[in-house]
Amino acid sequence: xxxxxxxxxxxxxxxxxxxxxxxxxxxxxxxxxxxxxxxxxxxxxxxxxxxxxxxxxxxxxxxxxxxxxxxxxxxxxxxxx
Numbered sequence: 916x917x918x919x920x921x922x923x924x925x926x927x928x929x930x931x932x933x934x935x936x937x938x939x940x941x942x943x944x945x946x947x948x949x950x951x952x953x954x955x956x957x958x959x960x961x962x963x964x965x966x967x968x969x970x971x972x973x974x975x976x977x978x979x980x981x982x983x984x985x986x987x988x989x990x991x992x993x994x995x996x
Contacts, residue, residue, distance in 0.1 A: 938964045
């Protein structure tokens with residue numbers, strides 16, 4: 916924990932987060948929702964969360980990789996140069 920101190924016109928206190936990574940946050944989020952029997956059963960068998968460049972490892976299919984990349988970038992095709 917650090918602070919309190921004033922930054923600009925705000926009172927700031929820095930404290931440790933309960934969840935420190937995307938993986939932890941997603942795992943907690945997944946476990947908090949009722950996603951249906953079949954998906955819950957698959958999740959209980961285990962799952963892997965891909966972060967950063969490892970997202971490309973999610974599939975061996977090049978067409979799906981291209982689709983996934985375009986979805987993650989979320990840039991409309993007509994805005995690309």
